[in-house]
Amino acid sequence: MCILCGEFVMQIHWTDKTSTDETEILVGDLQRTRMRTRLHRAKLCNKILSYYRLKLEDWHGSKFVLRDLKGNQEIVHDLGALWGTAEKMLGGPINPLDPNLLQQIQEEQNLLRNENK
Amino acid sequence: MTNSNKKPITIITGCLGSGKTTLLRKLLKKPELQHNTAVIVNEFGKIGLDHHLLKKTDEKTVLLNGGCICCNNREDLENELKSFLSMDHNKDASINRIIIETTGMADPSPILFTILTNPLLQHHYYIESVVATVDTKNGLLHLKNNPELVKQVIVADKIILTKTDISTLEEKEELMRQLHRINPSCEVHEAIHGDIGIDILKVDHQSLSISKIEAEPLKIENTNHYDSNIKSISFTFNSPLDWTAFGLWLSALLHANGEDVLRVKGLLDVGEDGPIVLNGVQHIIHPPEHLDTWPDNVKHSHLVFILRSIEPMDIEKSLKSFQFFLGTDIEVLELITAL
Numbered sequence: 001m002c003i004l005c006g007e008f009v010m011q012i013h014w015t016d017k018t019s020t021d022e023t024e025i026l027v028g029d030l031q032r033t034r035m036r037t038r039l040h041r042a043k044l045c046n047k048i049l050s051y052y053r054l055k056l057e058d059w060h061g062s063k064f065v066l067r068d069l070k071g072n073q074e075i076v077h078d079l080g081a082l083w084g085t086a087e088k089m090l091g092g093p094i095n096p097l098d099p100n101l102l103q104q105i106q107e108e109q110n111l112l113r114n115e116n117k
Numbered sequence: 118m119t120n121s122n123k124k125p126i127t128i129i130t131g132c133l134g135s136g137k138t139t140l141l142r143k144l145l146k147k148p149e150l151q152h153n154t155a156v157i158v159n160e161f162g163k164i165g166l167d168h169h170l171l172k173k174t175d176e177k178t179v180l181l182n183g184g185c186i187c188c189n190n191r192e193d194l195e196n197e198l199k200s201f202l203s204m205d206h207n208k209d210a211s212i213n214r215i216i217i218e219t220t221g222m223a224d225p226s227p228i229l230f231t232i233l234t235n236p237l238l239q240h241h242y243y244i245e246s247v248v249a250t251v252d253t254k255n256g257l258l259h260l261k262n263n264p265e266l267v268k269q270v271i272v273a274d275k276i277i278l279t280k281t282d283i284s285t286l287e288e289k290e291e292l293m294r295q296l297h298r299i300n301p302s303c304e305v306h307e308a309i310h311g312d313i314g315i316d317i318l319k320v321d322h323q324s325l326s327i328s329k330i331e332a333e334p335l336k337i338e339n340t341n342h343y344d345s346n347i348k349s350i351s352f353t354f355n356s357p358l359d360w361t362a363f364g365l366w367l368s369a370l371l372h373a374n375g376e377d378v379l380r381v382k383g384l385l386d387v388g389e390d391g392p393i394v395l396n397g398v399q400h401i402i403h404p405p406e407h408l409d410t411w412p413d414n415v416k417h418s419h420l421v422f423i424l425r426s427i428e429p430m431d432i433e434k435s436l437k438s439f440q441f442f443l444g445t446d447i448e449v450l451e452l453i454t455a456l
Binding site: 080 | 403439
């Protein structure tokens with residue numbers, strides 16, 4: 001159970017599972033690795049979420065906080081919950097197959113490439 | 118996560134009369150499986166099973182909110198698996214493997230869902246493999262008439278062709294071609310009267326290795342088929358991909374389209390010594406397994422999607438757009454449409 005918000009953690013999302021049995025990293029050196037992966041994940045999430053004007057932040061290494069530009073915020077436990085929560089905030093679906101989203105990404109990538117030239 | 122403390126579960130599925138029980142009966146006679154294997158069957162067929170750790174359950178599916186067919190809980194199995202667990206803990210019986218035989222009509226994905234999401238069971242069991250038996254003589258007919266079989270083949274890791282002794286070579290070859298179209302990532306074995314080694318219950322990742330795939334060149338033909346909605350596509354990646362990014366992309370994809378992504382299977386190079394084995398059925402993803410070495414020492418990522426009513430090209434487009442994000446180039450290896 002999460003002692004901060006009283007939420008039961010029944011399920012470890014598959015993206016949080018690691019190759020070793022030590023799924024829980026408690027203290028020590030590994031904490032740094034864990035934090036690094038969490039920040040990396042938040043950064044990558046934001047790359048996608050920025051197309052929806054949402055922002056994800058790591059919250060004390062235990063949860064993530066999802067915000068929109070209107071100041072709404074929600075606590076998100078893992079990637080399993082992220083997409084559902086984001087959709088609720090947006091009021092519309094997030095779909096990586098959405099042609100509009102893909103076009104937007106492509107245009108932005110082309111722009112970046114041209115700038116680099 | 119290693120599975121060292123968990124008990125493996127093998128699911129045997131297949132059409133009515135395709136030889137599930139015959140196979141199971143032969144397997145249970147092997148000394149390796151005779152004493153420590155528990156069996157759960159959903160129906161008693163013509164062929165009797167004689168085993169000391171045998172339980173019969175009536176399929177009882179608890180519908181959960183959400184309305185997705187794969188995300189249903191099989192309460193009957195949950196109870197049986199828990200009772201086996203307590204038998205084992207109380208030293209009433211020593212159990213180190215469970216075999217579940219489904220009914221001929223069953224969709225195996227709720228079984229996976231039950232075991233992989235139950236708060237107790239997921240820590241004590243893991244799904245080693247899903248084995249589907251297909252009657253070689255009547256397989257083509259079954260595929261045409263029974264949509265459940267198509268689903269079973271999609272979910273299966275291994276397919277056993279039964280009754281090869283009474284079928285012709287052409288029947289067998291045509292059936293194998295069809296099965297490959299439905300599930301290109303699947304191993305196909307043959308068994309006459311259920312005679313097969315116990316290795317069938319174990320899983321190796323050879324079948325996913327790229328060398329195996331290239332060894333069997335395929336002609337893509339669009340001829341008559343049962344469910345034109347089911348299509349598959351496989352990809353390869355030129356350089357290691359960012360696992361975190363890939364996890365994000367895949368979890369978003371499954372969140373939005375999980376019901377229609379019937380199967381995801383692959384070996385992924387993430388820049389470690391060995392690959393990650395990815396195995397998913399609809400919304401359910403098996404805990405990804407990190408291997409120490411590549412099978413056959415060929416270092417090459419490979420990813421297969423089996424899709425229903427999603428155009429494989431859309432997946433390709435999406436992956437390509439997210440390329441910058443995944444940190445690798447993506448190539449389409451094989452596209453099988455119009456199943």
